[in-house]
Amino acid sequence: MKKVSIILAGIFAATMLHAATNIYVVNMSEVYSNYYKAKEAAAQIKTSVDATNAELEKMNKERQDLMKKIQDVQTKAQNPALAEDAKRKIVETEAQPLLVQIRQIEQNMENMRRTTAQKLQENAAGIRKVHMQEISEIIKTVAKEKNADFIVEKSVCYFSKPEVDITQDVIKAVNATAPAAK
Numbered sequence: 001m002k003k004v005s006i007i008l009a010g011i012f013a014a015t016m017l018h019a020a021t022n023i024y025v026v027n028m029s030e031v032y033s034n035y036y037k038a039k040e041a042a043a044q045i046k047t048s049v050d051a052t053n054a055e056l057e058k059m060n061k062e063r064q065d066l067m068k069k070i071q072d073v074q075t076k077a078q079n080p081a082l083a084e085d086a087k088r089k090i091v092e093t094e095a096q097p098l099l100v101q102i103r104q105i106e107q108n109m110e111n112m113r114r115t116t117a118q119k120l121q122e123n124a125a126g127i128r129k130v131h132m133q134e135i136s137e138i139i140k141t142v143a144k145e146k147n148a149d150f151i152v153e154k155s156v157c158y159f160s161k162p163e164v165d166i167t168q169d170v171i172k173a174v175n176a177t178a179p180a181a182k
Contacts, residue, residue: 025154027167036178041127052116063105
């Protein structure tokens with residue numbers, strides 16, 4: 001009899017615990033991609049990338065112009081009427097400085113690509129961290145409103161009923177302070 005009472009008490013406690021637990025899911029990726037601050041940051045990053053690409057394109061055009069000059073010098077140096085010393089002098093005085101300039105431009109382009117990519121990654125990571133903290137605070141507010149015991153990332157949840165998905169509620173909450181559209 002004592003064992004039956006303990007089992008019944010356990011079942012009753014589990015049932016009460018199950019009934020009282022409010023678990024919701026949220027798709028953080030969707031929330032983040034719809035967060036107005038994340039969209040603004042993405043637009044700023046795109047502007048930086050576009051500016052860098054424009055500068056790289058300008059440098060590449062300069063490099064291509066120098067390559068054409070080198071081809072002209074090579075054509076000039078291949079003139080059969082010139083002596084070998086004259087050909088060598090043309091290559092040394094005209095082609096070599098152009099090659100040095102081309103190498104310098106290529107190195108500058110590579111350095112710009114590398115440093116810009118690194119800075120953008122660091123900035124994006126820092127911005128994302130701040131945004132995720134802001135979103136987490138808003139999720140806490142939504143959780144209080146919904147009387148939630150747990151909020152779980154939807155991607156780690158194998159199954160959830162559609163009615164426990166609060167993603168759209170969180171998106172509305174994070175965008176509640178968005179400035180009016182221009």
